[in-house]
Amino acid sequence: MNEQMTDFEHKARDIFDASVESLDAETRSRLNRARQAAVAGREPARPPAWRSWAPAGAVAAALVAAVLWRFPGTGDSQQVQINGEAPIEIVELAAEGEDFELMIEDPEFYSWVADQAGNGSNGVG
Amino acid sequence: MMQPPRHESTRMKRSGTLDFGAAARLLDAGPVGQEELRLEHSQALDRFLASVEKRAFRIAQMAVRNADDALDIVQGAMLRLAQSYGHRPAEEWKPLFYRILYNGIRDSQRRSSVRSRIFSLWPGNLRPDEDGPDDPFENISDGAPDPSERLMASEAMQRLERALGALPARQREAFTLRCLEGMDVAETAAAMGCSEGSVKTHYFRALGTLRAQLGDAW
Numbered sequence: 001m002n003e004q005m006t007d008f009e010h011k012a013r014d015i016f017d018a019s020v021e022s023l024d025a026e027t028r029s030r031l032n033r034a035r036q037a038a039v040a041g042r043e044p045a046r047p048p049a050w051r052s053w054a055p056a057g058a059v060a061a062a063l064v065a066a067v068l069w070r071f072p073g074t075g076d077s078q079q080v081q082i083n084g085e086a087p088i089e090i091v092e093l094a095a096e097g098e099d100f101e102l103m104i105e106d107p108e109f110y111s112w113v114a115d116q117a118g119n120g121s122n123g124v125g
Numbered sequence: 126m127m128q129p130p131r132h133e134s135t136r137m138k139r140s141g142t143l144d145f146g147a148a149a150r151l152l153d154a155g156p157v158g159q160e161e162l163r164l165e166h167s168q169a170l171d172r173f174l175a176s177v178e179k180r181a182f183r184i185a186q187m188a189v190r191n192a193d194d195a196l197d198i199v200q201g202a203m204l205r206l207a208q209s210y211g212h213r214p215a216e217e218w219k220p221l222f223y224r225i226l227y228n229g230i231r232d233s234q235r236r237s238s239v240r241s242r243i244f245s246l247w248p249g250n251l252r253p254d255e256d257g258p259d260d261p262f263e264n265i266s267d268g269a270p271d272p273s274e275r276l277m278a279s280e281a282m283q284r285l286e287r288a289l290g291a292l293p294a295r296q297r298e299a300f301t302l303r304c305l306e307g308m309d310v311a312e313t314a315a316a317m318g319c320s321e322g323s324v325k326t327h328y329f330r331a332l333g334t335l336r337a338q339l340g341d342a343w
Contacts, residue, residue, distance in 0.1 A: 005304075008332070008336055008339075009304050012285060016180075016285070016305040019282045020179045022279075023183070027182065027192065031178045034200040034203055035171065035174045035178055036171075037200075038200070038203035038206070038207040039167055039170055039171045039174065041207060
């Protein structure tokens with residue numbers, strides 16, 4: 001790639017190199033630790049994946065609670081409508097099919113959402 | 126443009142095969158020799174990862190626009206390479222690593238997309254971690270010198286990042302790997318999982334768009 005590079009390509013490479021060299025010390029240190037862990041064949045320490053999904057779980061739970069409060073005892077969730085939109089579809093968005101892997105990775109979150117839905121139904125409806 | 130030797134290119138395209146040469150060397154060596162070979166191999170892997178980690182981080186950061194997510198992606202790619210492909214010949218590591226890296230970037234972007242759709246349901250469309258005011262001390266200079274060249278390079282990089290971000294994903298990958306990473310066509314094709322012809326097409330289009338957008342502004 002070095003030969004036949006135009007000035008434009010040289011400039012792009014140079015400014016990218018400069019941005020790499022200007023990485024802060026903390027990032028370099030974290031990369032270094034991650035590399036050592038990888039070479040040793042162990043998972044680097046990182047926060048559990050469910051933590052980043054906890055706020056989304058709160059949204060899903062709030063939606064479930066709101067639906068159950070607004071339409072207590074309707075029995076058939078397929079018939080529940082808000083402004084012409086089926087709210088159950090909104091809840092399903094939280095666990096949509098393309099992220100099935102996430103359900104496997106974050107079982108606590110999805111089990112918690114299911115629990116919340118169950119509790120809301122008993123407590124509010 | 127230099128092409129790699131044909132046998133090299135062919136070897137890189139093989140998938141799912143063991144490095145029988147390395148395996149044979151391990152079997153031939155005695156217990157002490159095996160330990161030395163393993164140590165040598167670990168050191169080679171460490172050197173390779175050290176040579177790509179910072180650049181990989183910047184590539185991931187440009188794609189997902191979040192330093193923590195970028196770090197997670199690079200960590201995952203390093204671990205996956207070491208665990209699943211560490212036994213492969215060292216000359217195959219680079220395209221394999223970048224292939225894993227881009228898979229990680231795409232996974233992260235998909236998750237981020239789902240997450241933002243869920244957060245869009247949050248009252249006022251605020252992400253829960255964005256509802257507080259900014260820390261007033263966060264942006265105050267620490268007094269360190271900030272040379273004008275560095276500032277200009279940083280602005281040029283921001284313009285490049287914006288322009289790259291507007292490109293179709295495959296063009297962005299081709300430009301990043303070919304131009305910024307300096308990989309040849311065969312390596313880039315192996316990393317992107319496509320033909321060398323596709324790499325050339327994606328790269329040519331990316332270069333044309335970027336030139337038109339950045340042109341004299343650089």
